[in-house]
Amino acid sequence: MAPPHFLQATSITKKYPGERVSGVLDVSITINPGKITAIIGESGSGKSTLMRLLYGLLAPDEGEVQFKGDRIWGPAEKLIPGHDAMKMVTQHTDDLNLFAKVWDNVAVLLPNINIQAKEEKVATALSLLNMTKLANSRVFDLSGGEKQRVALARAIITRPEVLLLDEPFNQVDTSFREDLQQDIRQIVKETGLTVIMVSHDPSEVLSMADELVVMRDGKILESGAPVGIYQNPKHLYTASLLANCNILDADKAKLCGIKLKAKKDTAVIYPEWITLSSNKSSDWNIKSILFKGFYEDLILEKEEVELRVRNYATHTYKEGDALSVKIGKWLEY
Numbered sequence: 001m002a003p004p005h006f007l008q009a010t011s012i013t014k015k016y017p018g019e020r021v022s023g024v025l026d027v028s029i030t031i032n033p034g035k036i037t038a039i040i041g042e043s044g045s046g047k048s049t050l051m052r053l054l055y056g057l058l059a060p061d062e063g064e065v066q067f068k069g070d071r072i073w074g075p076a077e078k079l080i081p082g083h084d085a086m087k088m089v090t091q092h093t094d095d096l097n098l099f100a101k102v103w104d105n106v107a108v109l110l111p112n113i114n115i116q117a118k119e120e121k122v123a124t125a126l127s128l129l130n131m132t133k134l135a136n137s138r139v140f141d142l143s144g145g146e147k148q149r150v151a152l153a154r155a156i157i158t159r160p161e162v163l164l165l166d167e168p169f170n171q172v173d174t175s176f177r178e179d180l181q182q183d184i185r186q187i188v189k190e191t192g193l194t195v196i197m198v199s200h201d202p203s204e205v206l207s208m209a210d211e212l213v214v215m216r217d218g219k220i221l222e223s224g225a226p227v228g229i230y231q232n233p234k235h236l237y238t239a240s241l242l243a244n245c246n247i248l249d250a251d252k253a254k255l256c257g258i259k260l261k262a263k264k265d266t267a268v269i270y271p272e273w274i275t276l277s278s279n280k281s282s283d284w285n286i287k288s289i290l291f292k293g294f295y296e297d298l299i300l301e302k303e304e305v306e307l308r309v310r311n312y313a314t315h316t317y318k319e320g321d322a323l324s325v326k327i328g329k330w331l332e333y
């Protein structure tokens, strides 16, 4: 007999009461150990509900979740809801003791049986999250990003097999966010931890995930490696979640020199798939320039069509300039 999957949901449905059908509908998913699985989808698509079902904070109406071959019990069947081998971190760090030191906030979760082993474990958890220097600071005095690191250290100190992250970096500045993302990737690499995360941020899921799961209306629309899903999304919905793409109907596509195949009515072009040049036949005009730091997005217009084009050579053009475009790749739906 084949060994059981690490964490697996089979045809799970969780419907919330109300006029609208909502929740999670007939979802099957396999989570691989030692990997980061990221769930992305528009608001209300069922991401958090799926995560809670995997953790056992909610029980499915139909179907089953299994961890290493054993059924995950729902909240009605367990004194402390949630699976013992898993820990969840959300954007709220409410369970921290603000007036205690960082060290004590983490250490309190371990028993006092072997003090030396306990100290070593706390030191390791703080070091993995780059919090060693702040071990003796009061949590009250920390920034939002640092508090989030304490919450993560608390989550990993008991060595869970699965860490569930529900938008944990929402309150954290962009620069701190990237450091935290890297630290989590490093922890996964060093410890073999399995991470399941929910996020709204495409750059976050694309850079962190080994496996990307796209949800819509309570269902999984597609899943796979981030690069494949980004470059060749099966659905227009996925493309528009992951990229600031140009979506053109057949007429507008024609104006861009694209003839859609039979049964296709929409062309999708990512801004970075378009190259620019300036020559005599330039027939696009720059309507506006959105400066983004190391690149800019140019909004070009021709007749009724607007195109967003990424330009890494910033300050090369100004509004009103005429340009030619070459579309290197597009997707058809």
Ligand SMILES: Nc1ncnc2c1ncn2[C@@H]1O[C@H](COP(=O)(O)OP(=O)(O)OP(=O)(O)O)[C@@H](O)[C@H]1O
Pocket: 016, 017, 018, 022, 023, 041, 042, 043, 044, 045, 046, 047, 048, 049, 050
């Ligand atoms: N306790 C509840 N009672 C009734 N409806 C709920 C409940 N929790 C979630 N829902 C509904 O179920 C659907 C899925 O919610 P869920 O929170 O799982 O989505 P989500 O993708 O995580 O959304 P968001 O990104 O906004 O957090 C939504 O339509 C939501 O309104």
